[in-house]
Amino acid sequence: MLASDYMSLAVAAAKRGGPATYTNPQVGAVIVKDGQVLATGYHHYFGGAHAEVDAMQQLTAAQLRGATLYVTLEPCSHFGKTPPCCRRIAAAGLQKVVIGQLDPHPLVTGHGRDYLQSHGITVETGCLAATVATLNRHYDWFYLHQRPWITLKYAMTLDGKLTAQRGQRSLISNHASYIDSQHVRQHFQAILIGEQTLTIDDPQLTVRLTTLAHPPVRLVLLNNSTAAVNTKLTQPSTVPTYLLCRQAAASDAQLSAQPNVHVCIADWTPAKVSAWCARNGWQSLLVEGGSHLQADFVAAELVDELIIYLAPTVFGGQGLPTVTGVAAASPLTFTTPQVTVFGDNLKLCLQRKEAQ
Amino acid sequence: MLASDYMSLAVAAAKRGGPATYTNPQVGAVIVKDGQVLATGYHHYFGGAHAEVDAMQQLTAAQLRGATLYVTLEPCSHFGKTPPCCRRIAAAGLQKVVIGQLDPHPLVTGHGRDYLQSHGITVETGCLAATVATLNRHYDWFYLHQRPWITLKYAMTLDGKLTAQRGQRSLISNHASYIDSQHVRQHFQAILIGEQTLTIDDPQLTVRLTTLAHPPVRLVLLNNSTAAVNTKLTQPSTVPTYLLCRQAAASDAQLSAQPNVHVCIADWTPAKVSAWCARNGWQSLLVEGGSHLQADFVAAELVDELIIYLAPTVFGGQGLPTVTGVAAASPLTFTTPQVTVFGDNLKLCLQRKEAQ
Numbered sequence: 001m002l003a004s005d006y007m008s009l010a011v012a013a014a015k016r017g018g019p020a021t022y023t024n025p026q027v028g029a030v031i032v033k034d035g036q037v038l039a040t041g042y043h044h045y046f047g048g049a050h051a052e053v054d055a056m057q058q059l060t061a062a063q064l065r066g067a068t069l070y071v072t073l074e075p076c077s078h079f080g081k082t083p084p085c086c087r088r089i090a091a092a093g094l095q096k097v098v099i100g101q102l103d104p105h106p107l108v109t110g111h112g113r114d115y116l117q118s119h120g121i122t123v124e125t126g127c128l129a130a131t132v133a134t135l136n137r138h139y140d141w142f143y144l145h146q147r148p149w150i151t152l153k154y155a156m157t158l159d160g161k162l163t164a165q166r167g168q169r170s171l172i173s174n175h176a177s178y179i180d181s182q183h184v185r186q187h188f189q190a191i192l193i194g195e196q197t198l199t200i201d202d203p204q205l206t207v208r209l210t211t212l213a214h215p216p217v218r219l220v221l222l223n224n225s226t227a228a229v230n231t232k233l234t235q236p237s238t239v240p241t242y243l244l245c246r247q248a249a250a251s252d253a254q255l256s257a258q259p260n261v262h263v264c265i266a267d268w269t270p271a272k273v274s275a276w277c278a279r280n281g282w283q284s285l286l287v288e289g290g291s292h293l294q295a296d297f298v299a300a301e302l303v304d305e306l307i308i309y310l311a312p313t314v315f316g317g318q319g320l321p322t323v324t325g326v327a328a329a330s331p332l333t334f335t336t337p338q339v340t341v342f343g344d345n346l347k348l349c350l351q352r353k354e355a356q
Numbered sequence: 357m358l359a360s361d362y363m364s365l366a367v368a369a370a371k372r373g374g375p376a377t378y379t380n381p382q383v384g385a386v387i388v389k390d391g392q393v394l395a396t397g398y399h400h401y402f403g404g405a406h407a408e409v410d411a412m413q414q415l416t417a418a419q420l421r422g423a424t425l426y427v428t429l430e431p432c433s434h435f436g437k438t439p440p441c442c443r444r445i446a447a448a449g450l451q452k453v454v455i456g457q458l459d460p461h462p463l464v465t466g467h468g469r470d471y472l473q474s475h476g477i478t479v480e481t482g483c484l485a486a487t488v489a490t491l492n493r494h495y496d497w498f499y500l501h502q503r504p505w506i507t508l509k510y511a512m513t514l515d516g517k518l519t520a521q522r523g524q525r526s527l528i529s530n531h532a533s534y535i536d537s538q539h540v541r542q543h544f545q546a547i548l549i550g551e552q553t554l555t556i557d558d559p560q561l562t563v564r565l566t567t568l569a570h571p572p573v574r575l576v577l578l579n580n581s582t583a584a585v586n587t588k589l590t591q592p593s594t595v596p597t598y599l600l601c602r603q604a605a606a607s608d609a610q611l612s613a614q615p616n617v618h619v620c621i622a623d624w625t626p627a628k629v630s631a632w633c634a635r636n637g638w639q640s641l642l643v644e645g646g647s648h649l650q651a652d653f654v655a656a657e658l659v660d661e662l663i664i665y666l667a668p669t670v671f672g673g674q675g676l677p678t679v680t681g682v683a684a685a686s687p688l689t690f691t692t693p694q695v696t697v698f699g700d701n702l703k704l705c706l707q708r709k710e711a712q
Contacts, residue, residue: 156516157516157687158662158664158690158704158706159516159650159654159677159678159679160512160513160515160516160517160677160678160679161516161677161679164684164687165683292673294515295672295673296673298515298670298672298673299672299673303670306514306670308514310693310704312689312690312691312692312693312706313687313688313689313690314654314659314662314679314684314687314688314690315679315684315687316651316654316655316679316682316683316684316687316688317648317651317652317654317655317679317680317681317682317683317684318682318683318684319679319684321515321516321517321677321680322515322516323515323516323517323670323671323672323673323675324673324677325673326672326673326674327521327672327673327674328520328670328671328672328673328674328675331513331520331669331670331671331672332669332670332672333668333669334514334668334669334670334700335668335700336668336697336699336700337666337668337700337702339695339697339702341692341695343692344690344691344692344693346693346695346704348514348666348702350514350668
């Protein structure tokens with residue numbers, strides 16, 4: 001087997017962690033000696049053992065001595081939730097460490113590699129890098145750009161409409177698309193909607209198909225908090241709701257008294273929402289509309305990805321366009337769409353060209 | 357081989373005719389005797405021999421006697437451009453005729469079958485009917501519904517826009533989509549645009565990649581003919597241009613003096629355009645925009661098919677929606693899209709559910 005084969009096994013192991021690792025990245029590890037895979041490990045959940053340790057714990061001191069570790073992400077060198085992995089790797093006498101990618105986290109980047117090398121361990125980096133890069137796109141983006149990865153998600157008709165008439169909700173996509181959109185939510189740490197969507201749809205913005213230790217927080221951009229009174233988002237919940245209001249209102253105190261409901265008053269713009277998410281450590285933001293909020297993020301060029309559910313319907317000349325409001329200075333361009341068929345619906349996923 | 361296998365050969369032969377047969381349908385024929393295919397024929401071009409005759413001409417009288425004819429469309433029983441095929445089939449002593457579908461043309465439908473049966477020939481109909489039905493969708497629709505098959509074709513962005521700003525042209529789709537849209541045109545007998553598209557794009561609406569005996573006629577829906585002065589569509593051409601104007605204007609006489617340019621004044625609506633195309637014998641109409649014309653056809657529910665080129669771009673909140681203007685009474689629904697990938701563009705083809 002080649003180094004890239006062992007790294008493939010580590011990538012597959014990493015994926016078993018899934019969103020349970022957030023806000024940590026998904027990481028996988030494989031320990032190999034004399035051409036034999038001795039152990040496979042991964043980061044199971046936030047606060048749990050790191051992937052390297054998960055694998056090392058399965059082996060005896062004799063097995064570890066002189067072995068090679070394949071790990072998708074650079075081993076940590078700082079004390080966080082767990083002691084630094086580098087120290088344990090060096091102490092166990094491993095001979096070689098093959099790394100998928102360096103950790104973009106500023107406390108780690110390069111330090112783990114340097115620590116290992118300074119302790120006489122052979123280190124290779126960049127093994128199967130393109131594949132490894134798909135594991136933690138949001139995490140990587142967050143630490144490289146100091147802001148969340150921002151995805152716009154909407155369902156639209158074949159004539160680019162969100163609803164048949166302004167001010168009314170239209171059911172556009174089919175059940176399979178609905179289920180998929182629930183799966184999409186679980187990979188984000190924050191979900192944002194605008195005032196129209198709050199008042200017309202009154203959504204819950206929860207991930208209803210699975211139980212998450214850290215479900216995405218719920219954000220609403222509002223003129224003031226009045227519109228949020230008696231909505232589902234401000235009912236008692238274990239998931240925090242943040243009402244991002246441009247102005248104070250009489251309803252602020254009543255809403256803030258609800259457990260897990262926060263009223264935050266500021267002159268909110270997409271750039272300010274993004275910066276505020278970053279300060280809160282949220283690595284990814286899913287913007288779920290509506291139309292004006294989407295135009296705001298397009299105009300601010302704060303769109304890294306589009307997820308579109310396309311339904312085989314035409315609403316005609318008075319339907320609400322999927323993106324309407326402030327003008328964009330220039331068009332945003334995206335990669336070749338990745339197409340998934342859900343019955344008569346299509347799901348299109350595209351990443352911003354500038355995000356490549 | 358099964359009857360459906362022979363009919364498949366006849367379908368493949370029929371397709372070789374292509375748009376050259378217009379306004380006749382594409383028809384293929386196979387003559388079989390003792391399990392052997394003796395001849396394959398098709399309708400080559402409008403005015404040329406019919407498929408049955410094209411196949412029969414290849415064989416001797418002895419070969420034809422007692423043979424079976426597989427033909428995609430019911431043989432004709434009336435004198436048109438050529439003598440009726442039924443008479444020749446009966447005279448040649450064929451034993452059996454297997455027909456894909458009855459001809460919806462009112463001069464033929466059922467008469468051909470009846471003629472053959474009354475002359476002692478065994479007739480089967482409906483062989484491989486679903487496949488055969490794809491050969492001449494426009495022709496069949498025209499004779500069943502007494503109006504042209506109407507396709508809306510547009511290129512749009514991922515946020516459902518035609519242009520980045522109203523009143524300006526935006527290049528949206530890539531070169532492969534452009535080439536394909538030229539191929540699409542050759543299958544239509546008329547192409548329609550609105551006044552904005554005329555003045556902003558000044559298109560030629562010609563099929564530039566191939567030579568057609570009967571290229572599609574060019575229609576423009578206008579308030580009055582003033583906007584058509586000095587446009588490419590009103591230059592001398594072998595392809596007729598019809599200016600469908602709601603009002604008379606001083607420019608009418610000058611424009612009508614151009615060869616092949618016609619000014620037609622009426623209170624045009626989509627329904628009237630459709631009925632007028634029918635009276636002219638045009639079996640198919642390609643509506644190429646813009647946005648308001650598309651809304652008119654959607655509102656009139658005169659849309660049988662959509663062809664959409666989707667480009668990986670977002671124009672943002674001030675872009676011109678792909679369909680805007682008069683409201684539709686209810687949404688139009690379409691079949692599962694047929695997706696073709698042209699690099700980073702997608703082509704979606706959908707037929708109206710009601711058209712199935």
